[in-house]
Amino acid sequence: MFGSSKSTPYELPWVEKYRPTILKDIVGNNETIQRLQIIANDGNMPNIIISGSPGIGKTTSILCLAHELLGSSYKEKVKLKYKSFNSGSKVTLPPGRTKIVILDEADSMTSGAQQALRRTMEIFSHTTRFALACNISSKIIEPIQSRCAILRYNRLSDLELLKRLKEICEFEKVEYTSEGLEALIFTSEGDMRQAVNNLQSTYSGFKLISPNNVFKVCDQPHPVMVKEILDSCLNANVQKACDLMENLFGQGYSSIDIISTLFKVVKSFDMMEYQKLEYIRIIGNSHLKILEGCESLVQLCGLICRLCAISIDPKQLNL
Template sequence: MTQTMDSGSSVAPSGTMGYELPWVEKYRPLNLDDVVGNKDTIDRLKVIQNDGNCPHLLISGLPGIGKTTSVLCLARALLGDAYKEGVLELNASDERGVDVVRNKIKTFAQKKVSLPAGRHKIVILDEADSMTPAAQQALRRTMEIYSNTTRFCFACNQSNKIIEPIQSRCAILRYGKVKDEQILKRLLEICEMEKVEYTDEGLAAIIFTTEGDMRQAINNLQSTWTGLGFVNPENVFKVCDQPHPFLIRALLTACQEGDVDLAMDKLDEIWAKGYAAVDIVTTLFRVVKTMDRIPEATKLEFIKEIGWTHMKILEGVATVVQLGGLIARLCKLSIDPKQFQV
């Protein structure tokens, strides 16, 4: 077996010749049964795999959740030994303007290849939402002319960046985030195979930093283990360079109690560690969602204020004064919730 990446799972041989593969490649899945998460969508791909007649596909979803991996698994299952000759894969790193569509893709579509009976050549366009509109327009006719011999699979983060004519020619599959328990199960398998020393809190910290991204979870696990030799929360947050949730939780607790002086002291402590404003406000958002002690109505108002501040920081006002204003508003909101209600 061999597993992982976008939504990964499986197990490649650990004996590598003189170098160590990144674990996201070493454990990347080779078949659909090994892909973690998005069970309903994977089941639809298994139906296509069993039927053998692959339609044009458009797969959309967040990074690191299994889009490219599952398409490659499908192509491998459909074409078998003819996989290398029958698949053309182009990534965002490749030039994919109009000329590539007219030349490289069209040439591949015209090429004669020996395939299993009833199978088609497959063109995989990864990060398809980065293709120019002109290149996408050029694909429309190519998809129709060569549909008897060639099928197209598009993988993208945002399907609304794919032009409507291409969307209407494809079966659209949408992937969601990988669930925390599924990521944990996969990390435990890798820890066992790689003899990784860890604490349960360390794995929980990795899951906290990744937000449903299997690829990032495995990368963070490998980075922490390789760099510091032990997977615990302190090492994980040190490697991932994110504010520790305990510090953020203490800050939010002070805000809830209306203690602006203590909250500002906590903010100064976090800021002095050198974290960027966007990292602090993002971690504030993640932590506040998990704090059961904050009443639901207050929590929603907190999230609203954090969201406004996040927007201002992304617009360029990434200063400690901006964060201080957020802290003051959260403290004021805890003391008098009615003033923020419209």
Template sequence: MQSPWIEKHRPKFLEDVVGNTDIVSRLKVIARHGNVSNLILAGPPGTGKTTTIHCLARHLLGKSMSQAVLELNASDERGIDVVRSKIKSFAQRKVTLPPGTHKLVILDEADAMTPPAQQALRRIMELYSTTTRFALACNMSSKIIEPIQSRCAILRFSKLSPPDVGERVRKVLITEGISFDDEAIDVLADISDGDMRVALNAAQAASVVHSHLTQRNVLEVSDIPHPRAVMTMVEHCQKSELDEALFVLKDLWKQGFCAEDIVKSVFRVVSNHSTLEEVVMLHFLKIVGQTHCRIIRGHDNFVQLAGMIAAMAIKDMEFVPEG
């Protein structure tokens, strides 16, 4: 049975980690000196937070990693009992380690921990600071209580850039012996929205059906509106060609795409549209954001999409920059 590419091709060393070069450079310095502090790794999903801390642990602990690392997913095991039993017993355990290194507790989805569990964790971090270090991976560091934040160095991961995603996907496809078009790589990088897992999962799904990846078959498995169609719709809006823009919208709707898929695709296309003037791009993004909020609140989806297109096609914008 074929294993998921996101696991099969997960980086093993810091040199292999893609994106967030400043953070990776800092961790390489820590790896050389060996004395790692408590860490909070915050950022969007699929940006390499857990992978990066695994690479650091592998560099610091080597063969001792299996005994000296405890990994828990706090979204599943987030109560105070887990902190008092599993984490405390691990912190108390004696393990032979390389000189100058510590045991490591990796808590994934740490922002899902309950407040009482976080308070108990804070106390354990104090008591066992000489033998154990903690790495907390989360999407939002603001959900980690202040006493823990003050005991940690916070590393903020950002979304991966399309070139970074495209480069890694290209290497994986070559390793797997899958042929591809450059346009397919561009689409995979675009639909990932900075999440490497999304790009690799889409590439693997397409490769199961097709021996050669093209833009078309990647879009088929990804189930998102074709970027060219969305681009055409935006360009019609830019020229105030409302009927033509609505015709494209209706066609996308008939294909079965949901309102959120269409709104997100419009956002990506507008953000990356190189020919749009900045004031027009900001105006379009404002309209798209307002439409997204109304759709989330449960208002009639197609009516909101049509209203978005109409608002974008109006020449008289609500705001004009000063100066």
């Protein structure tokens, strides 16, 4: 199974405690994991780039691959300058295996650093393989991309997140409700790391995984409150929708958290398809304005008015 549930002198973050150590225990992206399993079985590892959103298993996959390739020679979190690691370090490896250099957040490297890495990959191509994890593969320069097999990871599905959260709850004897787990999935948006961290934080603070507790810990507006605003907008009740928005804003939630939750709720809201698409467009435009610094209540109430306008019958305007 994944991780270890043995007690330690200090409490490990659950995201580390239950991090998979072999490829078959990784959740999601099954086809890509199968390709990595073939590499592990054959022992012939190419340079690889794994790209995708945060918290979906990119770094964990590389660590698991290294663990299966190197066996007892695997040493995690050894921090060395990679050039000296390649040229001078003496490492005992299984027959036919090469050194593995893991670079996390590789798309944050400057162009100059990537050019230096490209040259290093050329010089030590006979003794070392490079594994790069990044969010956006297009930020990696073409000369490095052409030397690597590129694997792309997708966000994890709700069912995949739910399965792992239930497993951790069983190991840690966590009391939960099904609605509480749904709240964790809602706030994580396919990010396993965030889901597990929120699970541990909620348990540490309240000992019960319920929707209210989860949203308190995550400091996000409750979707039920946001749904009431959307219902008022669909009924073209501008005053009620603005009052609800003002109440939500007055509770201390930031404009970015409010509009992010609004967007997530709209995607699964029961409404006509053309209305949903128009709502998404309007919310997206307001989201852009908020990111530019217009975070006032006026901006949010203006959004409400634009959403309500979609449901207003023009004949009632007496124009």
